[in-house]
Amino acid sequence: xxxxxxxxxxxxxxLIVLVLFIVNIVLGILMRLNQGEIIHQSxxxxxxxxxxxxxxxxxxxxVAGMAAVNYLLQRYVKTSYSANVVAMVLTVIGILMLWASxxxxxxxxxxxxxxxxxxxxxxxxxxTPMFLGSILVMGVxxxxxxxxxxxxxxxxxxxxxxxxxxxxxxxxxxxTPPFILISMITLIGIIACLLGAVLLLAxxxxxxxxxxxxxxxxxxxxxxxxxxxxxxxxxxLYLGLAVxxxxxxxxxxxxxxxxxxxxxxxxxxTLVFILTAFFHHLYMDFVQPVGFQIVGQIASYMASLPxxxxxxxxxxxxxxxxxxxWSLTNLLFFIGVAGWVIGGLGAVIDVTITNxxxxxxxxxxxxxxxxxxxxxxxxxxxxxxxxxxxxxxQGHP
Amino acid sequence: xxxxxxxxxLVLAALSALVFTFVFISSKKAGMSVQGLSNPLRxxxxxxxILFVVLGIFxxxxxxxxxxxxxxxxxxxxxxxxxxxxxxxIMSEKAIDPKSPVGEASIELPANELVEFRVTSLDVNHGxxxxxxxxxxxxxxxxxxxxVNRLRWKFKEPGKYTILCLEFCGMAHxxxxxxxxxx
Numbered sequence: 001x002x003x004x005x006x007x008x009x010x011x012x013x014x015l016i017v018l019v020l021f022i023v024n025i026v027l028g029i030l031m032r033l034n035q036g037e038i039i040h041q042s043x044x045x046x047x048x049x050x051x052x053x054x055x056x057x058x059x060x061x062x063v064a065g066m067a068a069v070n071y072l073l074q075r076y077v078k079t080s081y082s083a084n085v086v087a088m089v090l091t092v093i094g095i096l097m098l099w100a101s102x103x104x105x106x107x108x109x110x111x112x113x114x115x116x117x118x119x120x121x122x123x124x125x126x127x128t129p130m131f132l133g134s135i136l137v138m139g140v141x142x143x144x145x146x147x148x149x150x151x152x153x154x155x156x157x158x159x160x161x162x163x164x165x166x167x168x169x170x171x172x173x174x175x176t177p178p179f180i181l182i183s184m185i186t187l188i189g190i191i192a193c194l195l196g197a198v199l200l201l202a203x204x205x206x207x208x209x210x211x212x213x214x215x216x217x218x219x220x221x222x223x224x225x226x227x228x229x230x231x232x233x234x235x236x237l238y239l240g241l242a243v244x245x246x247x248x249x250x251x252x253x254x255x256x257x258x259x260x261x262x263x264x265x266x267x268x269x270t271l272v273f274i275l276t277a278f279f280h281h282l283y284m285d286f287v288q289p290v291g292f293q294i295v296g297q298i299a300s301y302m303a304s305l306p307x308x309x310x311x312x313x314x315x316x317x318x319x320x321x322x323x324x325x326w327s328l329t330n331l332l333f334f335i336g337v338a339g340w341v342i343g344g345l346g347a348v349i350d351v352t353i354t355n356x357x358x359x360x361x362x363x364x365x366x367x368x369x370x371x372x373x374x375x376x377x378x379x380x381x382x383x384x385x386x387x388x389x390x391x392x393x394q395g396h397p
Numbered sequence: 398x399x400x401x402x403x404x405x406x407l408v409l410a411a412l413s414a415l416v417f418t419f420v421f422i423s424s425k426k427a428g429m430s431v432q433g434l435s436n437p438l439r440x441x442x443x444x445x446x447i448l449f450v451v452l453g454i455f456x457x458x459x460x461x462x463x464x465x466x467x468x469x470x471x472x473x474x475x476x477x478x479x480x481x482x483x484x485x486x487i488m489s490e491k492a493i494d495p496k497s498p499v500g501e502a503s504i505e506l507p508a509n510e511l512v513e514f515r516v517t518s519l520d521v522n523h524g525x526x527x528x529x530x531x532x533x534x535x536x537x538x539x540x541x542x543x544x545v546n547r548l549r550w551k552f553k554e555p556g557k558y559t560i561l562c563l564e565f566c567g568m569a570h571x572x573x574x575x576x577x578x579x580x
Contacts, residue, residue, distance in 0.1 A: 043568050050565075110565040116542065117521045120483070122567055218522065218542045262441070284524070284539045286546040290465050297460060301452045309445035316416070317441075319424045321432035326424075338417040342410045349406055352455065353463040358398050358534050361524055361563040 006074055009084050013067035014385050016092070017060045021378075024060070027053040044123075047108035054111025055098055058233055059138060061373065063091055064381040065239025066145060069183055071388070072246050073149060076180060077156045083148030090141025097134035101127045112229060115221035119207060129208070136201050143194045150187045153180065164264035178259050182242035185271045186235050192275060193231035200224040222282060230278035237340065237372070238274070240380030241311055247387055248315065248333050252324035257314065266306030273303035280351045284360045293353060300351035304344060312341060329387040336379030343372020399533065464536070468549040473513035475506055477577075481516065481523035481540035483567050486560055486575040495519055504577035508555050514548040516540045523573070524563030530556045539564060552579040 027049045033039045034046055041049070066087070073079050101107040105127025109117040113135075118128050153162055157176065160166070162184040164176040203216050203224070249257050279296030282288045315337050324330065346368030350359050359365070387393050434440065480487040480498050487493055487500035498519060506512050516525045518540040525548070526537035538548040552558070555578075562573035 043571065047565070047568060047570075108568065112565070114522050114564070117565075117567065120521055120567070219544060222522070222541070284537055284546075285541060285544070286465055286538055286548070287541070287544045290463075293463065293465065294460055298456060301456060305445060305448060305452070308448055309441055313441050313444060316420050317434050317437045320420045320434050321423045321427045323427045323429055323431065324424050334417070334421065338414065341413045341417075345409045345413065346406055348452075349402055352459050354459045355398075355402055357464050357536065359402070360537060361526075362534065 003074065005081050006071060006079070006084070009081070009088065010067050010071045010388065013063060013088065014388065016088075017064045017067075017381070018385075020056055020060045020095070024053055024057050044106055044108055047110070048102040048106060051108050051110055051113075052099060052102045055135075056095060057373075058111070058229075058236070059091065059095065061377055061381060062142070062232060062236040062239075063087070064384075065236045065243070065377075066142070068243045068381065068384040068388075069186075069239050070145070070149060072179060072243060073153070073183060075246075076177065077152045079152050080148045083145050087141040087145035090137050090144075094134045094138030094141065097130055097137060101131035101134060105130060107131045112225060114225060115204070115216060115218055116207075118204070132201055132204055132208075135197065139194050139197045139201070143191065143198075146187050146190045146194065150184070150191065153184055153187070157184070163268060164259050165268075167259055167261045167264040176259050176264070177246075178257050178263060179242055179246040181259055181264065181267050182238065182245055185267045186238040186242060188271060189231060189235045189238070189274050193228045193235065196224055196231070197228040200228060219282075219285065219287060222285065223278075223288075226278045226281035227275075230281055231275065233369075233373075234274055234277070237377045237380075238270075240336070240377050240384075243380060243384050244311075244315070244333050244337070247384070248330055249318060251327060251330045251333075251387060251393070252318070254318060254322070254324065257318075263310055263314075266310035270303060270306050273299045273306075277303050277351075280356070283353050283356045297351055297353055301348065304348055307344070308341075312337060327386075327390075327392075329383045329390065329393075332379045332383035332386065336376050336383065339375025339379060340372050340377070343368050343370075343376055346371060464538070464548070468511050468551070471511050471549075473549060474510040475512045477504060477506070477512060477514050479514050479516040479525060479540065480519050481525060481562065481573075482519040483521065484562075484569040484573040486525070486562075486573070488575065488577065506552060506577060506579050508552050508579050511549060511551055514538070514550070516546045516548060517544060518542045521566050522564045523566050524561070526561050526563040528559045528561060529554065530558070532559070537563060555579050 030039065030041070031046060031049055031053065034041045070079055070084060105124035107123045107127035107130070109131070113131070118131065121128060157180055161174065161176055162180060164181045166172040166174060167176065200221065203221065207214050207216050245257055249255060276295055276299040279292045280300050283293055283296065315334065319334065346364065349355055350364055350368060476490065478489050478491065478493045480493045480495065482498070487498045488504050489500045490504070493500065514525065516538050520542060522542070523540040524537060525540050527535055527550070529535050536548060536550045538546040540546070557576055557578050560575045562570055566573065
């Protein structure tokens with residue numbers, strides 16, 4: 001019964017994601033047609049589309065990853081159906097509020113809604129609280145969902161075991177499945193950045209309701225914005241990687257992957273690098289302490305090491321001269337990893353401060369992001385969707 | 398600069414695509430027997446070490462050349478104050494009063510001498526990006542309310558340089574531009 005309910009809600013998540021994905025693709029095409037002067041939209045319509053496109057896209061691929069991880073997590077621990085429902089209801093309400101703010105209220109502060117732009121009202125007055133409220137509603141839903149999953153995980157796997165620290169010793173007595181390790185690392189990152197968003201929204205409301213008596217610090221607000229925005233965009237990819245570790249060998253008819261000391265080390269390091277890499281969004285703010293700028297470059301470089309030498313290398317080793325039962329599912333995973341590598345190369349080039357000096361906020365940024373998202377993360381989720389609906393694999397989790 | 402960055406990316410992307418294609422074909426040709434990769438742990442270690450060394454070299458070469466350290470030991474021969482606001486740049490060689498911001502109609506700067514731009518914003522975040530005559534981005538910083546970013550640069554070529562806002566700042570962001578001349 002429980003698993004039927006979970007299957008139904010996961011199907012609904014997939015449906016919501018795919019419908020919104022198609023709408024979002026249309027928005028993207030309209031923006032490009034406008035830039036190419038084939039159609040002519042007013043700047044306000046264009047920027048409202050830009051705001052909606054960016055935030056909806058991040059939102060849907062994040063929930064797609066969460067829904068997949070929740071579904072597979074049921075193989076190991078009992079997950080909360082109510083938390084899943086709460087997340088879905090709040091996500092749908094949040095998206096509707098977002099769209100109301102951009103399309104009815106004409107709110108158009110961009111997907112980064114960089115302080116203090118949302119407070120410089122150039123749209124319906126109610127659109128700013130509606131927009132910030134939409135982020136709050138979605139954030140609360142996702143926080144509930146992630147905390148619930150983490151709590152269930154911790155009931156079975158104590159923290160040190162969930163983080164696979166026993167693998168740093170010789171002959172560990174227990175195994176932590178890679179899926180549990182990656183889910184735990186990713187959930188910690190997600191909860192941290194969502195708490196950052198809560199703080200950001202609290203500071204916005206403090207200023208909004210102060211009638212001009214309280215003004216935030218623009219540099220602090222920008223740091224908080226990217227701690228939230230960069231990290232959540234990055235974590236959604238890691239949710240996809242958790243799914244790959246679980247399903248790629250299984251679908252290909254190969255033995256399950258195991259956690260080893262270097263897998264454990266790589267993912268524990270990833271947690272640190274992922275939470276400090278966001279500084280690269282502030283390279284062109286020369287007043288930011290230089291130490292943070294250097295941490296930004298080094299953490300962003302270092303984040304690529306465990307990704308390349310553990311995950312990507314493992315996928316290549318698992319396929320090289322090995323008979324695999326190829327299906328659309330693992331083909332999408334495999335091409336997705338290649339797309340992630342290519343988009344990642346664009347990212348590593350851009351996180352080099354001297355390169356960023358001539359690339360920051362140019363078309364390079366959406367280009368690399370769309371490469372790793374559309375050719376990487378989206379394919380990971382589509383692979384899961386294909387696996388999920390394929391009758392051959394039914395009976396799982 | 399942008400051309401060499403693009404070339405580097407294209408070469409690395411093509412190499413990666415080749416590796417993935419090669420590995421995929423090797424799986425299709427594998428038949429029923431698992432031949433796999435011999436000594437994968439050792440190869441993984443070498444791959445990691447090479448990557449670490451390459452990135453280490455990149456970091457140690459590029460970080461000291463970051464814009465924060467550019468011409469740090471020299472004194473600028475000219476200072477230009479820049480106050481960005483929706484949707485214009487106000488530039489002056491005198492300090493700008495934020496209560497009644499007034500700029501100069503045109504700015505002329507000397508070639509091959511150090512110029513310091515002191516960039517701030519009077520409202521929201523903006524970008525201050527300098528493009529040369531071939532529309533190539535050569536230097537930039539952000540304009541942030543409450544802060545002054547100091548961008549130092551020496552212009553080699555005389556001519557007209559364009560400034561564009563590179564941080565989305567509202568409905569007329571796309572028309573926010575200005576210029577100065579280097580003689």
